[in-house]
Amino acid sequence: MLRSLIMSLLNIKKSIQAKIFIAFITVSILVLLINTFVWYINSSNIIINNSNKYEVDNISRSNESLEILLKDIDNTVTIITYKNPYVIDYMKGSADASDYDSFQVMYKFTEFLQSLYITKAYTPSIAVVRIDGGKVLAGRRPIIFDNIPERPWFKKVLDAKGNRIIIKHDPSEFDIKNTTDNEPTISIGRAVMEDDRPLGIATVDIDYSILRKYFNLHITEGSSVFIIDEQGDFIYNSNRDSKMVNIKDSNLNTVFMNYDISNNHTIQNINGKDYLVVYYKSEYTGWTTIGMVPKNTIMSDVTSLRNKTGWFLLLVVGLTLLFSIFISYKITNNIKKLRNAMNFVGAGNLDVETAINSVDEVGQLNEGFHIMVARIKSLMVNLKNREQQKREAELQALQAQINPHFLYNTLNTIRYLAKIQNVTNIEEITISFIELLRISIGNNTELITIQEELEQVKSYINIQKYKYTDKFSVIFQVEEDILKYKTLKLILQPIVENALIHGIEPSEREGIIDIKIYRDEGAIKIITTDNGVGIEEVEIKNILEKQDNKDKKRFSGIGIGNVNERIKLHFGNQYGIQIFSQLGVYTAVEVTIPTLREEE
Numbered sequence: 001m002l003r004s005l006i007m008s009l010l011n012i013k014k015s016i017q018a019k020i021f022i023a024f025i026t027v028s029i030l031v032l033l034i035n036t037f038v039w040y041i042n043s044s045n046i047i048i049n050n051s052n053k054y055e056v057d058n059i060s061r062s063n064e065s066l067e068i069l070l071k072d073i074d075n076t077v078t079i080i081t082y083k084n085p086y087v088i089d090y091m092k093g094s095a096d097a098s099d100y101d102s103f104q105v106m107y108k109f110t111e112f113l114q115s116l117y118i119t120k121a122y123t124p125s126i127a128v129v130r131i132d133g134g135k136v137l138a139g140r141r142p143i144i145f146d147n148i149p150e151r152p153w154f155k156k157v158l159d160a161k162g163n164r165i166i167i168k169h170d171p172s173e174f175d176i177k178n179t180t181d182n183e184p185t186i187s188i189g190r191a192v193m194e195d196d197r198p199l200g201i202a203t204v205d206i207d208y209s210i211l212r213k214y215f216n217l218h219i220t221e222g223s224s225v226f227i228i229d230e231q232g233d234f235i236y237n238s239n240r241d242s243k244m245v246n247i248k249d250s251n252l253n254t255v256f257m258n259y260d261i262s263n264n265h266t267i268q269n270i271n272g273k274d275y276l277v278v279y280y281k282s283e284y285t286g287w288t289t290i291g292m293v294p295k296n297t298i299m300s301d302v303t304s305l306r307n308k309t310g311w312f313l314l315l316v317v318g319l320t321l322l323f324s325i326f327i328s329y330k331i332t333n334n335i336k337k338l339r340n341a342m343n344f345v346g347a348g349n350l351d352v353e354t355a356i357n358s359v360d361e362v363g364q365l366n367e368g369f370h371i372m373v374a375r376i377k378s379l380m381v382n383l384k385n386r387e388q389q390k391r392e393a394e395l396q397a398l399q400a401q402i403n404p405h406f407l408y409n410t411l412n413t414i415r416y417l418a419k420i421q422n423v424t425n426i427e428e429i430t431i432s433f434i435e436l437l438r439i440s441i442g443n444n445t446e447l448i449t450i451q452e453e454l455e456q457v458k459s460y461i462n463i464q465k466y467k468y469t470d471k472f473s474v475i476f477q478v479e480e481d482i483l484k485y486k487t488l489k490l491i492l493q494p495i496v497e498n499a500l501i502h503g504i505e506p507s508e509r510e511g512i513i514d515i516k517i518y519r520d521e522g523a524i525k526i527i528t529t530d531n532g533v534g535i536e537e538v539e540i541k542n543i544l545e546k547q548d549n550k551d552k553k554r555f556s557g558i559g560i561g562n563v564n565e566r567i568k569l570h571f572g573n574q575y576g577i578q579i580f581s582q583l584g585v586y587t588a589v590e591v592t593i594p595t596l597r598e599e600e
Contacts, residue, residue: 020328055278091199130200432462451483472511486596503532526591534583
């Protein structure tokens with residue numbers, strides 16, 4: 001029993017229940033997988049975006065705090081350097097002066113410097129250095145070597161002429177024995193100016209522990225924070241064991257080079273490991289702060305949740321299997337009934353009934369099936385009319401096309417006559433050409449009167465007479481009482497054109513075209529006869545059947561085969577064109593159309 005059930009559920013070729021079961025299971029699993037995948041991707045993006053926002057906010061707040069501190073230090077440096085009499089007096093003194101006045105200047109200046117230092121708990125020391133090397137220190141700063149004026153940063157501060165300069169001192173500049181930590185020192189310096197002449201510099205240091213306090217932003221294990229100046233040198237490195245001096249010389253160079261000011265975060269692969277990298281560039285200092293967090297650490301919660309979701313997914317798939325077996329079994333009988341009904345319709349009997357009373361999807365399908373059968377009946381009635389309308393529309397679009405080459409030749413003819421004759425026949429050919437275009441292009445109706453068709457042909461003949469210089473003449477024999485009858489537009493003109501191009505033009509004698517229009521047993525006959533070179537018997541069938549016979553010499557590009565097809569489509573297969581010809585003697589084209597009065 002169990003084996004039979006399993007075989008019926010897996011026999012897709014013969015069992016409807018198997019198809020429904022497999023389809024239901026496949027769709028269910030795909031939906032579950034897609035939803036799980038979309039949820040996982042969205043969750044990952046949310047976590048990364050939140051981590052990015054958290055990192056950006058932390059780094060932004062830390063930089064704002066640092067900038068506030070630096071601005072306060074800069075204000076202190078400005079107080080020292082900007083027109084301070086104590087500082088100016090000291091700067092103008094001699095480095096080895098020992099008289100009482102010099103002592104008083106030194107005492108007042110040192111006392112002033114010490115008073116500033118006491119109010120600045122965040123700075124280890126303040127220093128004022130003269131150009132000649134004399135210096136005054138306040139605080140616990142390690143003693144700088146005596147050759148301060150020879151230091152590159154000293155000259156840089158002097159050259160700034162009173163503007164702020166941020167300096168990073170390497171630990172090697174200091175007496176290491178007096179330091180408790182072999183770390184760099186950050187200072188803000190300005191030159192002391194008298195008029196435009198620098199007298200020396202003043203610097204205020206920043207306690208390096210403050211940088212560690214501000215930028216201790218480790219949210220997860222393995223994350224790092226760097227502060228890099230505009231030259232790529234490290235101002236701050238959260239990895240205290242690192243000996244890196246410049247980021248361009250390290251494996252983090254791509255992090256610095258890929259910085260995009262329009263995007264403050266990115267995902268980068270560094271040494272085979274993905275990191276969330278957050279950037280912040282300070283407009284005040286020009287420094288770039290880079291925060292790096294391992295992506296796998298950020299995604300650890302998502303990974304754990306993904307694993308739990310996998311077990312839940314397996315449970316749901318198992319329940320779906322049981323449910324799909326039940327559903328497929330319940331709807332099988334109705335599906336079979338609907339299949340039998342479809343086979344009945346397939347045999348050609350549209351009068352079919354199905355005993356399906358279900359209101360579920362199968363019942364709706366049954367209702368739709370009956371609606372479809374009813375529509376098929378209606379469509380079969382209308383199909384022939386619609387196909388006819390479609391072909392007529394295509395032919396109408398085709399016949400509306402006018403060959404630009406013919407227009408070009410006609411206009412050249414007018415230009416040629418205007419140049420050499422300066423006579424009124426220009427007016428005649430122009431009027432004929434305008435009338436030809438008016439009927440061919442300006443009239444959008446498919447049917448016109450025989451009189452209008454004749455006017456069009458006469459306009460065309462008037463133009464061609466100038467081209468062929470009276471090489472042919474045309475005789476019209478038309479019953480007056482049928483001029484008001486209707487005909488398809490552009491029937492006679494292509495036939496006359498064909499007689500000129502292929503019959504009279506190759507002939508050496510003067511051409512005659514005879515056009516007869518008369519009624520014959522309830523139909524209208526239009527017979528066009530020319531005395532041209534004639535047509536071989538084998539070519540007549542090809543001419544009547546060939547529709548794509550466009551010729552750049554023609555006015556409209558419409559050939560006799562196209563005219564024949566249009567007549568049959570519009571009026572029926574009993575109407576159309578016949579061709580009779582004898583080589584070297586004549587060619588007669590006989591058109592048969594029904595008698596349609598103008599009011600019809």
